[in-house]
Amino acid sequence: MNLFVFLQENYSTALLLTWEHLWMVGLSLLIAICTGVPIGILITKNKNLAQKIIGSANVIMTIPSIALFGLMLPVLAVFGHGLGKVPAIIALVLYSELPIIRNTFIAIKNVDPAMVDAGKGMGMTKWQLLREVEIPLAVPVIIAGLRTAAVMIIGIAAIAAYVGAGGLGVFIQQGIARSHESMVLAGALCVSLLAVIVDLGMGFLERWLTPRGIRL
Amino acid sequence: MASLRQKASREMISELPNESTKGIHFTQPCDALEREPFALNRGFCMIEYDSVTKVFGAGKTAVLATDNVTFTIEEGETAVFLGPSGCGKTTMLRMTNRLEILTRGNIRVRDRDIMEMNAQELRLAMGYVIQQIGLFPNKTIAGNIAIVPRMLNWDRKKIDERIDELLQMVKLEPDIYRNRYPVELSGGQQQRVGVARALAADPDILLMDEPFGAIDPINRDMIQDEFLKLQAQLKKTIAFVSHDIHEAIKMADKIAIFNEGKLIQYDTPEVILMRPANKFVSDFVGADRTLKVLGLLRVRDAMNPTPRNVIQGRVGADEALKFMEENNFRHLLVLREDKVLGYVTRKDLKYEQGRVEELVEKFPEELGHRDPLREALSAMLMHDIVSFPVTEDNGSFAGTISYQRIQQSILELYAESQDD
Known part of the structure; x- marks a missing residue:
């Protein structure tokens, strides 16, 4: 019951932290989409590059988030951004790149070669083919990658509280420091709820953006 | 001689009070014609293959796909490229619209070397139909047919009219099928749309790569018959890849038989059947070639x-x-x-x-x-x-x-x- 009492008393803080959490995740995703999708498309044209890029993204995924923050600290400290939102967002972007790049790459690669052949044979340019056929067909898989990335970095963003990035991790971190059980639980509950809601929302987006012809 | 015959039949057809033929003449796209790379040489339409050679790979792994192939497809003729798989027939077709680049020799379309032309322009002027159909599942039937006209910048009203006309031509009711998606159609219906799409901008040349190969035998027979009727009116110049001798005999004005990259014989179905050039051809057409001739002759x-x-x-x-x-x-x-x-x-x-x-x-x-x-x-x-x-x-x-x-x-x- 303490949990609800805590949330009732601190609901404005909780809302603020949730908002902070959300925009960190949202901004990171936006940056990751803007870079990851073009990279994913680009590497479909070059097998060597594809292996290297997906390989590096895989390596980044294996670094524990806490360690990544630690690794970035001395580097970013040079620019006066060792702590705070900047390292958090950089880490979140890096973590979301892999699912986004990989899914984009696989989705474009998996477009039926017959379709590409027909398009080329009709006189479509590479760009037209990409815009009118390959990307629309890849959209569901790309969004699925986005969904994975979003849910994952909502969790990672909670850890970013340790580098002073704010967000719902603050409840967890301070709760642990103060042995304030309800506070830890409140943070955990909010993060989990956020992840579930975002996941559902993304699922909806996925359905909505899938071209009708392949939904049938 | 052959061209005279064709000319005569074409004149006869244009006099027929046939709706679809009339429609085609009306919609002969002026702006498309202006953009058409062959517009200057109209009336001379043909495809000439001159010692066309294609080598895949290099060094020890090099494979000779076609070897010094020379022949000509005349205007309004259907030439079927026939042979076992791996004989180079599909490569021949794909070199015609530059999906493959030939290694030696040259291909001339309407007396112009295709390698001197813009690949996009070349392809826009040729309809292309493939075995896997290749309709875009994210586009409606209308959207699929509209692709080439849109690339040629036709105005919207004209595109819509053309879509309805084409759907009628391939025996699909426009009001029912216009806004459907490819997945909602059967294989046979999809390939009809495939043919309509290839005909969208009224190209003089059609390239067809085993177009009816993926359709069940009953539907295939029907769609072949319909296509023959359509072709009798449209008189396109068609390069048609097939591995099926029956289909070749049925569809072809001329059959080009390939084996291991070489053109073995190029002639009318009757001559191929009655006077095969060598043992390969006679084996390929089968011991029952006399029976096949019976399929060609009319009662x-x-x-x-x-x-x-x-x-x-x-x-x-x-x-x-x-x-x-x-x-x-x-x-x-x-x-x-x-x-x-x-x-x-x-x-x-x-x-x-x-x-x-x-x-x-x-x-x-x-x-x-x-x-x-x-x-x-x-x-x-x-x-x-x-x-x-x-x-x-x-x-x-x-x-x-x-x-x-x-x-x-x-x-x-x-x-x-x-x-x-």
């Missing part, structure tokens, strides 16, 4: 237009019997005016008093004068009848076809091909 080519064993139904039975005995006929064909009623044998007539038409036995099958001889022979074998009546399109009596006439026409063909 009207072999029928007897003025048979003597014919009698009107109102004649009395005794008179008919006398007529048979005098002429030593084994059976008589019974007509009422010019409609076939059936046949009578002597046994039917013996001891009978009434009129012949009351004693008639019906023929189990009717043969039209356009039916292939193969069907006539099949009917004879199945029903054990040596002579069938043949009817005109309107059902009136045209003549009779008998086993002897069929054999005779085959023998004549053999003799002809040995003469020249």
